[in-house]
Amino acid sequence: MTTREGYVKILGFRLFYRSFGKSLRGTVLGLHGGPGCSQSYMLPLADLTQFGYRVVLFDQIGCGRSDLPKGAEYYTERRAVEEVEAVRKALRLGRVHLVGNSYGGALALDVALAYPRSFRSLVISSGLASLAEWLSENSKLWSRMPRQVRKAVSKYSTKRDILNPRYLVALDAYYRKHGCRLRVWPYDDFAMFDSLHQYESKVSANPIGDRLKDWDITDRLPEIHLPTLVMGGQYDHVPLSVSRTIHRGIPGSRLVVFPDGSHLPMWENRVEFIEAIRDFLDGLGAN
Numbered sequence: 001m002t003t004r005e006g007y008v009k010i011l012g013f014r015l016f017y018r019s020f021g022k023s024l025r026g027t028v029l030g031l032h033g034g035p036g037c038s039q040s041y042m043l044p045l046a047d048l049t050q051f052g053y054r055v056v057l058f059d060q061i062g063c064g065r066s067d068l069p070k071g072a073e074y075y076t077e078r079r080a081v082e083e084v085e086a087v088r089k090a091l092r093l094g095r096v097h098l099v100g101n102s103y104g105g106a107l108a109l110d111v112a113l114a115y116p117r118s119f120r121s122l123v124i125s126s127g128l129a130s131l132a133e134w135l136s137e138n139s140k141l142w143s144r145m146p147r148q149v150r151k152a153v154s155k156y157s158t159k160r161d162i163l164n165p166r167y168l169v170a171l172d173a174y175y176r177k178h179g180c181r182l183r184v185w186p187y188d189d190f191a192m193f194d195s196l197h198q199y200e201s202k203v204s205a206n207p208i209g210d211r212l213k214d215w216d217i218t219d220r221l222p223e224i225h226l227p228t229l230v231m232g233g234q235y236d237h238v239p240l241s242v243s244r245t246i247h248r249g250i251p252g253s254r255l256v257v258f259p260d261g262s263h264l265p266m267w268e269n270r271v272e273f274i275e276a277i278r279d280f281l282d283g284l285g286a287n
Helices: 039-051 077-090 103-114 131-143 147-158 165-178 187-202 207-211 218-223 240-249 270-282
Strands: 003-010 013-020 026-031 053-058 096-101 119-125 228-233 254-258
Touching (some): 003 077, 039 187, 103 119, 147 165, 187 207, 228 240
Antiparallel strands (some): 003 013
16 A cells, blocks of 8 residues: 655645555545644544545644644634645645544535535534534533533633643543543544643643634535535534534535444444445545
8 A cells, every 4th residue: 555654834834644545536635623633543544545545634733743833823713724725735636535523524614615626525524513503512411421520621621731630531531431432542542632632731722612713604504515424423522413413504415323433433433434435435436
């Protein structure tokens, strides 16, 4: 399998990327979540290479192995959209299949609205179209967590002491129920959470709130006419009601639900996740 990694200069900074396979049937560009995670946890997407798809992943600005500039102006949603399009152009990927997980799903929707001609299709895994909707639905999950977990998360997040071991232990209890329900987490999951915590300590203690404040594109979803696959898990911390909003909003979209999964189906339901995407992409035809 053809693999390579390196850095590409985007909007004045170096972004780390990895490329897997050859584009025999098309190219998949993956967007990780957070904001603040790294592309490492999206690695299972590379399974698509055995079916003729090239897969490209990259660390967004300030994440993973990419540059970490100082200044809030480098971490806006508008700049993130331009970053994705610039990566596509710089790596000469042509029209791609865009796959986004979590915040990456929200970003994928924004990019598709801004540059619809750059993409062949969308796959939105545990994404959102409205921060307010997600916060409302997500609060219901938190209300059912043990009191000591809620108390610890509230205490240390309010103090911005987000690297405190007690905060991390409490957050771990939540994520093992609604983030990744595997008994043993893959190493790449740990790397992803470590990247997120570092981002929160250096860039923003509330990354998604700062990035998507007052953000709601629900009314614009019907403007998306790309073939779209929407995916979500029964125990997802982006509840299925949020995924269904996207599914209802994008004409002709397809919805796949993982009944025993949560937020990271690429690890929890790896085979089913890849088969669902492969079936969707194959149905669109090659190139």
